[in-house]
Amino acid sequence: MKSSVIIFPGSNCDRDMDVALKKFGFKNQMVWHNDSEIPKSDLIVLPGGFSYGDYLRCGSIASKSKIINSVVDFANSGGLVIGICNGFQILIETGLLPGALLTNKYIKFICKNVYVKINNSENKYFKNINKNILELHIAHNDGNYFCSEDELKSLNDNGQIAVNYCDKNGNISEETNPNGSINNIAGIFNKSKNIIGMMPHPERVIDPYLSSKDGTIFFENLFENLK
Secondary structure, X not given: OEEEEEEOOOEOOHHHHHHHXXXXXXXXXXXXXXXXXXXXXXXXXXXXEOHHXXXXXXXXXXXXXXXXXXXXXXXXXXXXXXXXXXXXXXHHHHOOOOOEEEOOOXXXXXXXXXXXEEOOXXXXXXOOXXXXXXXXXXXXXXXXXXXXXXXXXXXXXXXXXXXXXEOOOOOOOHHHOOOOOHHHEEEEEOOOOOEEEEOOEHHHOOEHHHOEOHHHHHHHHHHHHHO
């Protein structure tokens, strides 16, 4: 399986993602934002970081990068695209995913492990996964997911809510919401479920020495589903 990680000025999780993908069997390629074409890939990843220093809006400038046209074409043809943290913000700015990511409720940068509950496993990302509550890592200042009532209804009706913040037992409540996201939303799909954007970082928790290994479950499952 071949994957491509897009590097933007200010990306800081691109190498982490490269290590994670290769560890679990992907033949990964690093693609510069100013390239015009993406090499043949089964998966494209927009990594976390602070592309262009988060100027204007997080992900706004990156969404106008030269490579994005190829990302959009790949996604619209049914290709799998993952946006993690800043990558999620970029996907929203491109219009590939609905809604907006606002400043965290308490206007503080958050860096800690959280639990998320898988809300829909009928897709390549979570199909056959053997655990529905994962301990992942978050590190963001603007991860407060927001959308209109109509958009929220559409997300629910179409099974587009991928993961919700919860406690270790899967309980979803205001207390388990780290950033004020509507309905504790931590990640969403597009309608076709080939695109996923989420704030938590699975690539940061692929080894017990990194405080959790639940990212391993995510990547191993994804690789198996793409075989």
